[in-house]
Amino acid sequence: MRISKHPILGVRPAGSAVSITVDGEPITAFEGEPVAAALLAAGLRAVRTMPETGEPRGVFTGVGRSTEELGTVDGEANVQLMRTPVRDGMVVDTQQGLGDWGESS
Amino acid sequence: MSGTTQIVVVGGGLSGIMAAITASRPGAEVILIDEQEQMGGWQRTSIQKIDNPPDVLEGYRGYDSTSYGRRVLEQSSIDCRNRSVVWGLFEDRTIAVHGPEGAYQLRPDKIILATGSTEIVWPFAGWTLPGVMTARAARAFMHLHYVLPGRRVAVIGRGADADQLQADLEAAGASVVSRFQTPDGVEAGGDGAVEWISVEGEREAVDAVVLALGSLPDPELARHAMADLEYSAANGCHVPIRNAHMQTSVEGVYVVGDAGGCVTAAEAAAQGYVAGFAATDSDELATAMSALADAVQARGPHIDVGDAARIPDEVQVDREEQVIAACIRDAIQSGAVSVNDVKRKTRAGMGASQGRDTEYVIARMIRVQTGITLDQLVPMTARPPARLVALADLAQMAAAVD
Numbered sequence: 410m411r412i413s414k415h416p417i418l419g420v421r422p423a424g425s426a427v428s429i430t431v432d433g434e435p436i437t438a439f440e441g442e443p444v445a446a447a448l449l450a451a452g453l454r455a456v457r458t459m460p461e462t463g464e465p466r467g468v469f470t471g472v473g474r475s476t477e478e479l480g481t482v483d484g485e486a487n488v489q490l491m492r493t494p495v496r497d498g499m500v501v502d503t504q505q506g507l508g509d510w511g512e513s514s
Numbered sequence: 515m516s517g518t519t520q521i522v523v524v525g526g527g528l529s530g531i532m533a534a535i536t537a538s539r540p541g542a543e544v545i546l547i548d549e550q551e552q553m554g555g556w557q558r559t560s561i562q563k564i565d566n567p568p569d570v571l572e573g574y575r576g577y578d579s580t581s582y583g584r585r586v587l588e589q590s591s592i593d594c595r596n597r598s599v600v601w602g603l604f605e606d607r608t609i610a611v612h613g614p615e616g617a618y619q620l621r622p623d624k625i626i627l628a629t630g631s632t633e634i635v636w637p638f639a640g641w642t643l644p645g646v647m648t649a650r651a652a653r654a655f656m657h658l659h660y661v662l663p664g665r666r667v668a669v670i671g672r673g674a675d676a677d678q679l680q681a682d683l684e685a686a687g688a689s690v691v692s693r694f695q696t697p698d699g700v701e702a703g704g705d706g707a708v709e710w711i712s713v714e715g716e717r718e719a720v721d722a723v724v725l726a727l728g729s730l731p732d733p734e735l736a737r738h739a740m741a742d743l744e745y746s747a748a749n750g751c752h753v754p755i756r757n758a759h760m761q762t763s764v765e766g767v768y769v770v771g772d773a774g775g776c777v778t779a780a781e782a783a784a785q786g787y788v789a790g791f792a793a794t795d796s797d798e799l800a801t802a803m804s805a806l807a808d809a810v811q812a813r814g815p816h817i818d819v820g821d822a823a824r825i826p827d828e829v830q831v832d833r834e835e836q837v838i839a840a841c842i843r844d845a846i847q848s849g850a851v852s853v854n855d856v857k858r859k860t861r862a863g864m865g866a867s868q869g870r871d872t873e874y875v876i877a878r879m880i881r882v883q884t885g886i887t888l889d890q891l892v893p894m895t896a897r898p899p900a901r902l903v904a905l906a907d908l909a910q911m912a913a914a915v916d
């Protein structure tokens with residue numbers, strides 16, 4: 410859900426629309442916005458599952474400090490989604506538990 | 515001392531900006547560090563006019579005031595480092611930083627901590643569901659990124675901040691369909707993300723729940739440095755003890771703004787001036803300014819946001835370590851009398867947020883079960899890292915310190 414025109418802030422500064430892939434599905438996002446914002450704008454509230462319980466989690470405090478806001482981006486696990494800017498063609502996966510550490514170096 | 519004085523200011527909110535600008539004088543080299551992509555602190559996400567602002571910010575809205583601050587910084591010689599996290603403060607004023615250039619350390623002559631506040635959170639049934647978030651997360655989504663947290667939103671919290679949050683959500687185009695004063699008795703549910711909320715009865719359909727429960731000072735780095743603390747009834751937690759020049763019990767370490775106890779914008783700015791002067795050995799100016807910083811408005815005691823006795827047993831108090839209330843109650847039953855004890859026995863507070871979010875709740879759970887009052891409770895020990903850091907950075911730091 411995007412805010413098309415805010416009564417005080419006006420319209421979002423122009424950005425270039427790009428396409429990223431989330432769990433295999435394409436979504437449209439703005440280059441440079443945090444990945445977490447692109448996901449929420451597309452209605453995707455869950456960003457990861459927790460180890461052991463497998464519970465879904467989404468952005469909670471939004472300041473990029475907690476392990477709840479981690480996802481897998483371009484194969485790299487445990488990336489802070491509130492801190493990582495969108496790039497065209499990015500591949501984002503809902504992180505399962507601790508993520509696949511084998512792929513990150 | 516000959517040569518220049520090196521000063522590091524941690525936190526680029528209102529008080530840190532003012533401290534850095536004040537300290538930036540001939541003979542001083544100032545570095546201003548902030549983990550966000552821009553300076554400005556939490557006000558960057560605020561669209562309201564600042565009440566009783568410092569004179570220079572009269573008439574500004576929060577986000578405008580921060581762009582003013584950034585313009586002033588641009589014209590200065592201050593070395594501004596954004597996207598840079600200070601994750602530890604060690605002996606001899608050694609600061610561990612992680613920024614775009616990687617991990618490094620600084621050992622300045624003076625350190626001014628202006629790290630602001632963290633939000634109070636409180637557990638209730640369903641609070642770990644995606645779609646439940648804090649006021650700051652909601653404001654960042656709306657005001658920095660033009661994304662709505664949800665269309666049908668419930669707000670939990672009392673007081674002017676929660677009212678303002680409700681107004682902010684409505685301005686952005688959301689409907690606030692439920693408003694609760696406290697999280698006590700609130701239950702949220704849904705399949706995979708929040709779909710409804712209720713208090714003892716009818717369910718209201720929602721797609722987001724926002725907690726606006728207020729803030730706590732965040733002096734974590736001063737705690738790393740083992741600064742002496744005292745209990746503050748106005749804040750409902752321990753804060754660093756400071757002299758009139760904002761210096762803590764640790765020589766050369768100052769704390770200003772919300773980090774030392776929640777203050778108004780004018781006070782946050784004034785404390786920045788005081789520490790900026792004091793750190794550059796301009797004691798007379800610092801004393802003159804401290805009259806301003808001292809004009810602290812009388813604030814009543816902190817009111818707890820929820821009743822610790824009413825947190826359901828099966829609800830997770832620590833969301834990261836997934837420790838439920840029953841487990842914490844058992845630990846207290848079997849002798850835990852401090853937040854540290856509970857942490858050792860249950861792992862609550864061991865996650866990446868290092869107990870910052872859980873300390874407030876667990877302290878109150880201990881009080882309910884043991885009768886130990888908050889001022890008598892031994893404050894939690896804060897240990898680095900203050901943020902998620904890669905093991906490689908820790909290893910590098912350890913090697914350098916050894």
Ligand SMILES: Cc1cc2nc3c(=O)[nH]c(=O)nc-3n(C[C@H](O)[C@H](O)[C@H](O)COP(=O)(O)OP(=O)(O)OC[C@H]3O[C@@H](n4cnc5c(N)ncnc54)[C@H](O)[C@@H]3O)c2cc1C
Nearest residue numbers: 525527528529548549555556565600629630771772778779
């Ligand atoms: C919701 C709300 C409403 C308010 N309304 C008013 C009002 O109407 N009128 C008024 O007078 N006052 C108001 N205040 C109070 C006033 O705005 C604050 O006291 C003031 O803005 C605090 O500024 P600060 O610099 O201390 O902290 P902040 O603005 O919080 O800045 C702290 C900065 O430190 C950074 N940081 C923290 N830790 C680290 C670290 N380890 N490494 C790197 N960077 C770090 C953060 O990224 C942040 O940018 C309000 C406060 C809040 C929370």
